[in-house]
Amino acid sequence: MTPVVTLRGVGKAFPNGTLALQNLDLTVNRGEFVSLLGPSGCGKSTALRLIAGLARPSGGAVVWGSGGTPARGDLGVVFQEPTLMPWASVAANVRLPLRLTHRPDNAEALVADMLARVGLDGFAKAYPRELSGGMRMRVSIARALVTNPELLLMDEPFAALDEITRFRLDNALLDLWQELGKTVVFVTHSVFEAVYLSTRIVVMTPRPGRVAADIAIDAPFPRGETFRTSAPYAALCRTVAQALAGAMGESLA
Amino acid sequence: MSAPAADETHRPWRDRLARVGLPVVALLLGCAMWELLVWAYAIPPYELPAPSAIAATLVEDRALLVESLMATLATTAQGFALAVVGGAGLAILFSQSRWLENTLYPYAVILQVTPVVAIAPLLLIYLPQPLAVLACAWIVAFFPMLANTTLGLHSVDHNLDDLFSLYGASRLQRLVRLQIPAALPMMLAGGKIAGGLSLIGAVVAEIAAGSAGAGSGLAFRIAESGYRLNVPRMFAALLLLSAAGIAIFAALSFASWLILRRWHESALVRAP
Ligand SMILES: Nc1ncnc2c1ncn2[C@@H]1O[C@H](COP(=O)(O)OP(=O)(O)OP(=O)(O)O)[C@@H](O)[C@H]1O
Ligand SMILES: [Mg+2]
Numbered sequence: 003m004t005p006v007v008t009l010r011g012v013g014k015a016f017p018n019g020t021l022a023l024q025n026l027d028l029t030v031n032r033g034e035f036v037s038l039l040g041p042s043g044c045g046k047s048t049a050l051r052l053i054a055g056l057a058r059p060s061g062g063a064v065v066w067g068s069g070g071t072p073a074r075g076d077l078g079v080v081f082q083e084p085t086l087m088p089w090a091s092v093a094a095n096v097r098l099p100l101r102l103t104h105r106p107d108n109a110e111a112l113v114a115d116m117l118a119r120v121g122l123d124g125f126a127k128a129y130p131r132e133l134s135g136g137m138r139m140r141v142s143i144a145r146a147l148v149t150n151p152e153l154l155l156m157d158e159p160f161a162a163l164d165e166i167t168r169f170r171l172d173n174a175l176l177d178l179w180q181e182l183g184k185t186v187v188f189v190t191h192s193v194f195e196a197v198y199l200s201t202r203i204v205v206m207t208p209r210p211g212r213v214a215a216d217i218a219i220d221a222p223f224p225r226g227e228t229f230r231t232s233a234p235y236a237a238l239c240r241t242v243a244q245a246l247a248g249a250m251g252e253s254l255a
Numbered sequence: 256m257s258a259p260a261a262d263e264t265h266r267p268w269r270d271r272l273a274r275v276g277l278p279v280v281a282l283l284l285g286c287a288m289w290e291l292l293v294w295a296y297a298i299p300p301y302e303l304p305a306p307s308a309i310a311a312t313l314v315e316d317r318a319l320l321v322e323s324l325m326a327t328l329a330t331t332a333q334g335f336a337l338a339v340v341g342g343a344g345l346a347i348l349f350s351q352s353r354w355l356e357n358t359l360y361p362y363a364v365i366l367q368v369t370p371v372v373a374i375a376p377l378l379l380i381y382l383p384q385p386l387a388v389l390a391c392a393w394i395v396a397f398f399p400m401l402a403n404t405t406l407g408l409h410s411v412d413h414n415l416d417d418l419f420s421l422y423g424a425s426r427l428q429r430l431v432r433l434q435i436p437a438a439l440p441m442m443l444a445g446g447k448i449a450g451g452l453s454l455i456g457a458v459v460a461e462i463a464a465g466s467a468g469a470g471s472g473l474a475f476r477i478a479e480s481g482y483r484l485n486v487p488r489m490f491a492a493l494l495l496l497s498a499a500g501i502a503i504f505a506a507l508s509f510a511s512w513l514i515l516r517r518w519h520e521s522a523l524v525r526a527p
Contacts, residue, residue, distance in 0.1 A: 009318040056417050085414040088518045098432070102422035129518050149422075185371040 003031040005067045006185050008054055013061030013210070015046050021195070022048040024210035026062070029114045035186045037196035039242065041250055042207030046189040047082075049211065049242055051186065052153050054079050063094040065132075072153070075103040078116060078146030080156040084138035086145075092117070093126035096145045103149060106238060116144040119178060136167040143173050143175070147182070156188045160195070172199060173226070180223060197238045214249030217242055272328070304487035309494065312487040320476065320488075324495050327457055327472035331503070334392025335453040341393070342400025342441060342449070350408040351426065352432060360405075367398035371456055375463035384464050388472070391460035396449035403445025407438025440519050443511035450503045458496065473499075 007030050014023040030036050038046045046224050051057040052064055054077055066072055078099075088094045100109045114191040117126055120140040130138055139159055146154055160168045176199060179186055190196050196203050197219055205215040219238055221229060229235055286306045291300070293305040300308050313320065347365075349356035371391055378387040411434055419429050461474035473492045480488040515521060 051417075054417075055420060056420060074421075076423060079416075079418065079421055081414045083414060085412065085418060086416065087436065088441070089520075098418075099422050102419065102424045102428055102433070131518060131520075180369070 005029050006032050007067060008065045009049070009052070009062065010065060011061075011062035012049075012059045012064060014045065014052060014057070015060045018025070021210040023052075023059075023212070024061075024208075025212050027212060028114045028204060030090060030185060030187055032067075032185055033183060035176075035188065035199055035201045037188045037190055037197045037200040037203045038206060039190060039193065039196045039203055039246060040211060041208050041246075042191070044206045044208050045211030047157050049206075050079075050157050050189055052189065053077075053153075054155055062188065075099060075105065075149035076152045078149065079153035080139075080146045080154070082157045082158045082161060084130070084135075084142040086138060086141055088130050090129075092122065092128050092130070092141050093124065093142055095130065096148055099145060099149045105149065113144075114147055116148045117141075119181075120144045121148075121176065136163055136171060139171060140161065140174070143178070147178070147184075149220050150182075152185065156186065158189050158191065162165060168195070169230075175199065176223070176225060176240050193239055193243045197235060197242055198225060203242055205242065205249050207249045208251075215245035217245060275409070278463060280296075292343045294322060301484045301486050304490055308487045309490045312491045316488055318489065320473070320491060323471055323473045323476045323492065324423060327454070327461070327474065327496070330388050330392050330457040331450075331453045331499075333448050334389055334456060335396050337393045338396035338400050338453065339408065339446060342397045342445070343404045346401050346408060346438075347435075348405030348485065349405055355406075363398060363401050366394060367402075371395050371459050372463070375460045378460070379464055388457055388460040388464065392453045392456040395456035398452040399445045399448040399452065401444070403448075404438055404440045407441030410441070411437045429510060431458070438514060440521060443507075447504065447507045447511060450507045451497070451500055454500050454503060470507050 008027050009028040011029075012025060012026040013021070013024055017022045026045075026049060030047075038049060042044055048057070052059050055064075055071065081101065087094075087098070096113045096116055097109055100106065100112065106112065110223070114126065116124060120143055122137060122140055122144065125141075127135065130141070133141065142159070146156075160171050163171065175186075178184075188196075190199075200219050203215075203217045204213055205217065205221060206212065207214045208254060217238075221234060221238070290305050290445065293303060304312070335440060343360070349360065371394055375387070375391050378390050381387075382390060398443065415433060415437075419433055424432070457472065458474040461472040462478055465473065465478050473496050476492045477489050477496075480486070
């Protein structure tokens, strides 16, 4: 296994004194789909921001597999909200990372390809406000993938969507992950979503966040509705839910 | 503003008629009563001219009045344009240098809170009259542009800001692709205010200049007609000034709607 990024004893204290993370050790390997699961406020978003380089750890280190720091465009981030530029068309939004990183001349083709992959072929010229919440999220995912990043960071991307849309996007995401062979770090509140998507689930403790449990989900891919309704899935959900309850110092009846 | 006409297409026609019709009916009734009063009490035109007399003056003096209107509008437009360029430009400079903002912003506020009526006479001493009038039209419009653009440039979505950092955007990329588009709605709102204020600034300066110079704007006509007790012409000029103000506001509102209609909530047309 090749590590893509390693968090070594990472701590994060905010200027107002809040200690969000303490002694967080986590290695993400190439090709993995890792979910960060934990109670609200345990520092999942903070951990993601540290990996993305949008904040600096106040202790420990974030180490990249390649040694140095990732090049611009080697990282894709999908935020909890779609975070699109309302003044720009869907195509222009997806193209933004290419423009900012001064990338290839075949941008048009790349953008069209990404839009097709997330199922938004006909919407290149639409504006974000003309799309549904789920479609906006797809645009956001297409944008994150357009630079062909090594690592994709997703912060509760589907939390605001209804269950039907969420299942559909979960499936679309898994397809993309398998096709493109990316490494994904996925933050979620949902035990069920985490088990369905991940190859590995990292359960975090309440603030200050640390790793409480690291659970491999060995179920084979592709996963579909059969997996979602299978006995092993239910058993895994129970194991993870117990680990989460344990991390929070409660016991599951 | 709301989309002109567009959001009304969904309304029943009666609603629409009432919205346009009622004010017009009220205006006609008011004018009729005014006319009647002037006629019944035989009020002389130098005390209160009848609407018909004002209309007649409007037609008779049209050459003079239109020339004056054009002069005032030209000053207003120049003052407004300079204010937009200067206000937005300075705000952009401020956004690049907190140090500069802290140094100069207080003076922009002082410029704003000092009544332009009080500054005009001073400007008239130091500047040739047309320039002084222009300066007044500029001063009052400058601050709304500066303040609104500054606010707009600061109100960038934090996640979008992070996204630009993630891809290592340069300052220029951030400014052009993120901050200015994000500020656009606020800038346009500032522009709508600034346009009307430019007219006010120009009028104030013309009035302050009074008969002193060779002014030729509408406000100058009002002052001049006042000295000559040509009250109908005063009213006619006033009417044109109001119309100019309305036209400026409508034009800027339309421009704003045109620019924002594809993406901004303020220009959103909702189905009923
Ligand atoms: N900029 C900040 N300044 C001060 N405290 C912060 C800041 N950002 C986050 N925190 C605090 O750090 C803790 C962890 O925040 P974080 O957003 O990482 O939690 P989370 O696990 O993502 O929660 P949620 O699941 O609700 O999104 C919280 O207690 C939060 O109040
Ligand atoms: Mg969070």
